[in-house]
Amino acid sequence: NAGVTQTPKFQVLKTGQSMTLQCAQDMNHEYMSWYRQDPGMGLRLIHYSVGAGITDQGEVPNGYNVSRSTTEDFPLRLLSAAPSQTSVYFCASSYRGKTQYFGPGTRLLVL
Amino acid sequence: GESVGLHLPTLSVQEGDNSIINCAYSNSASDYFIWYKQESGKGPQFIIDIRSNMDKRQGQRVTVLLNKTVKHLSLQIAATQPGDSAVYFCAEMGMDSSYKLIFGSGTRLLVRP
Numbered sequence: 775n776a777g778v779t780q781t782p783k784f785q786v787l788k789t790g791q792s793m794t795l796q797c798a799q800d801m802n803h804e805y806m807s808w809y810r811q812d813p814g815m816g817l818r819l820i821h822y823s824v825g826a827g828i829t830d831q832g833e834v835p836n837g838y839n840v841s842r843s844t845t846e847d848f849p850l851r852l853l854s855a856a857p858s859q860t861s862v863y864f865c866a867s868s869y870r871g872k873t874q875y876f877g878p879g880t881r882l883l884v885l
Numbered sequence: 886g887e888s889v890g891l892h893l894p895t896l897s898v899q900e901g902d903n904s905i906i907n908c909a910y911s912n913s914a915s916d917y918f919i920w921y922k923q924e925s926g927k928g929p930q931f932i933i934d935i936r937s938n939m940d941k942r943q944g945q946r947v948t949v950l951l952n953k954t955v956k957h958l959s960l961q962i963a964a965t966q967p968g969d970s971a972v973y974f975c976a977e978m979g980m981d982s983s984y985k986l987i988f989g990s991g992t993r994l995l996v997r998p
Contacts, residue, residue, distance in 0.1 A: 778928075805984050814893050816974055816988035817929070824984065832985060864928050872917070874986060876928035 776800050778877035780865050786883045787855040795850040795880050797865030803875075805868045806848040807832070808840065810861040811879075817864060823848055855884045893972060895993040904962040906992045908975035913956060915977035919986070920949060920960045923972045932960070932973075962994075970996045 781796045799806065807822035809832075819832030823842040837859060839851040848867075852859060862881050866874040898904045910918065916937040921929035935942045935949045935958075942949050948961040958975050972993050976986045 807984075807986075809988075814991075816990045817986075818988070819985055822985060833987075866928075868984070870984065872984075873919070873931050873934065875931070876921075878928050879926075 778865055778867050778875050780863075780877035780880050782880060783878070784881045784883075786885065787852075788885050789856060791855050792851070792853050793855065795852075795863055795865075795882075797848045797850065797877060798846050799848075799865075799867040799875075800846065801867060801869075801875070802845060803867035803869050804845070805870060805874075806842065807866050807874070808838070808848070808850045809864045809866065810834065810859075811864060812861050820850065820863075855882075857884045860884045893991050893993045895995060897995045897997060898965050899997050900965060900967060902965055904960075904965045904969070904994055906960045906962075906973050906994065908958040908960075908989045908992075910956050910958055910975065910977045910989070911987065912977060912979060913953070915979050915987075917978040918949070918951060918958055919976045919978075920947075920958075921974045921976060921988075922969075923974065923991075925971075929974060965994075965996050967996050967998060970994055 778799045804825045808820040809817035811817045818834050821840040823829045829840050862879045864879050865877045868874040919934040920932040923929045933944045933949050946963045950959045972991045974991045975989045
């Protein structure tokens with residue numbers, strides 16, 4: 775199993791540009807989530823999904839959209855990037871929320 | 886020493902000593918708690934978990950203690966090794982079906998050789 779994979783590893787955007795961060799898992803996990811981690815801080819939940827076709831907001835959802843059309847994939851979209859969205863983004867998956875497994879992260883810089 | 890604000894609290898220990906990392910959680914209704922280890926440039930890695938109906942759980946070289954009365958969680962690492970150097974986060978999950986994990990702010994563990 776590859777576990778949780780994320781692409782790209784690094785990305786630089788200009789303010790106002792859009793992009794999609796990809797996340798995939800091959801463990802047939804129902805639950806997937808996106809977090810952001812700012813320097814010296816813990817992870818904050820952006821959006822999560824308890825199954826295909828179901829998504830909901832976390833602590834910091836503004837500026838981000840998600841969809842879950844398949845069990846395997848959970849992309850995170852930034853429609854109009856802002857410097858405040860400069861962060862490291864982690865995707866995670868789990869079976870019914872327990873023991874969440876994290877991907878390696880995407881480092882995003884918005885200029 | 887400790888620092889606050891934008892800087893993570895840091896625990897410095899001698900290799901071979903035991904380490905204790907503490908965490909105060911926020912929600913008295915949380916029923917599941919997890920400790921994660923995060924090495925530089927990597928995603929968080931699961932260490933050990935505990936349910937609210939337990940007050941202690943042991944793994945390999947690690948022990949988690951839960952005190953629900955004061956909403957306190959601790960991670961004990963026995964015979965700390967250089968490879969244990971990382972940032973450690975506690976996380977809590979509530980009893981609803983949302984499976985949302987709320988993370989603490991983390992503690993940096995530095996192991997002196």
